[in-house]
Amino acid sequence: MAAIDIRAVQKSFGTIAVLHAVDLSIATGEFVVLVGPSGCGKSTLLRMIAGLDEVTSGDILIGGRRVNDLDPKDRNIAMVFQSYALYPHMTVAGNMSYSLRLRKFAKEKIDAAVSSATDLLGLRPLVDRRPKALSGGQRQRVAMGRAIVREPQAFLWDEPLSNLDARLREQMRAEIKKLHQRLGATSIYVTHDQIEAMTLADRIVAMDGGHIQQIGSPLDLYERPANLFVAGFIGSPAMNFFEGRYRRAGDAAFLDLDAGASISVPARPVADGFDLTIGIRPEHVLVGEAARPGAPVCPVELVEPTGVGAILHVRFGEAPLKAFHLGRTALRSGESVAVSLPPEKLLLFDTKTGRRLDD
Template sequence: MGSISINGVRKSFGPVHVLHNVDLDIADGEFIVLVGPSGCGKSTLLRMIAGLEEVSAGDISIAGRRVNELAPKDRDIAMVFQSYALYPHMNVAGNMSYSLRLRKAAKETIAKAVSGAAAKLGLDPLLERKPKALSGGQRQRVAMGRAIVRQPKAFLFDEPLSNLDARLREQMRAEIKKMHGDLKATSIYVTHDQIEAMTLADRIVAMHGGVIQQVGSPLDLYDRPANLFVAGFMGSPAMNLIEGSYEAGQVRFANGVSVASGDRPGLSAGSAVTLGIRPEHVAIVGEGGLAASVDLIEPTGFGIIVHTVVDGLPVKIFTQDRAVMAAGRNIRITFPSERLHLFGANGQRV
């Protein structure tokens, strides 16, 4: 396997700048997830690593070798696409072995590689079937098996689960994570699904507007988002973000309501701030705190998303207390100061 280094990479389509000075080092055997909304540049970056898009500026290296001008077939990478891209006239074994047959590998080598990959992915009973006789999840496993038999330096996944239903996505996430644990392969995975990012990644790369916003472990991004974009993007239901001003250990909102935030040495009195608190950290209390009217209830089974209004400000709560199921009643809530996130006028974490 091999490490991947991305240095000062930019990509433009004519006058449109898609990626801006991207720097990222991926260690040998690491599982990196590129996450962000549609149009943030994550798939473009993956395609540049694969050689399917040209680099406008900067360098991409795989296993210490600069690959900017190398054709995709010479980069020793394997890509798993959203659309499976299986050959309909070939059976499962034929699809998985195709790249090895193109290389004129020995029959024994091909048989061993296909057998090993099929065993890892539970495809042994399906080797003689054609793609049309497979389910979506089985087809995606075949696409992964086709990548595994090549034993590449890196695996690239371009939203491979987005065509599957929720149950199959859950199953395939587990299979991809198990495969990575078995192979210890350098992997880059593109998704807009934050659950996939949180459950699969060694490190997450959050992207927005062609710029890397934050790189870190899943819990780093969740517990200490670097800016407003990461705070709002990571987590479901999304973090509550309320604009206000900082005044001596408190944040005052536009409606006059104040909450204790603790001393923040980096802020001066009157500084514009955005206060963030995750819905699961908003506490429902019997007395004291802030008065909130329940506007909407969304039961999820595991818990309940409660939409409330505090003096005109919307606040979401996630709770497992089913006593809040009566919509229209009033409750009282608090924002624990140790759970608050503050962001300055520039959108960066304070």
């Protein structure tokens, strides 16, 4: 396995720039997830690492070796695609061994590599089947096995679970995580699904508009998002946001909301009247008996049961607010409930720049 270094990499298609001076270092054995909305540049970056797209400027190093001018076959990396890309006329064993046969490996080594991979992935009973006789999850495991037998320096995963249903995605996430723990392989994984990013990654790279917005552990991005984009993209249900103006009153601080309410916020060294956006995650909103004394009573517009709890959609002043209520609730649409926003759970952002204000 090898470290991967991306140094000031840019990518343009004609006059359109899609990646802007990206810098990223991935340690040997690390599992890094590139996450962001469609068109943010994450798949383009992965394809440049693989050698499928050319680098406009900057350098990509794998194991300390500059690979910009190397063909994909010479980079010693393996890629798992969204579409599985299996040969329909070949068996499971044939698909997994194909790249080794092309490279003229000895039959004994090929058989040993395929045998090890099929055992690791639970494919031993399926080795003689063709792809049409496999489920979606089984096909994805075959694609993973085809990558494993090559013993590459790094694994690249290009949205490998997006074609699976929700139950299979959950199962395959766990299998990929276990596989990484067993192999200790350097891995770069691309997804637009922030749940995949949170559950799989050692570090997440959040991207938007061809720029890296933040790099950190899943909890870093969840609890200390660098800006409004990361705060809004990471987390499900999504974070609540309110805009207003900062106001000091002695030792206390408030945000006078555009939505027509005023709430207590942590003090920050900013001027009165400064435009702020506050964020609070739905699970931190206190409702009903948990709300603090004097909390405003807000109308409930929608209740979404989730099994482990319910997402309450309420009207806070003139603004919509989501609260996650753990456990069962008797609340129904049209009723009212007390709601409070704990100041210690609020995140403050500069409305103009989007940057989070330091604690």
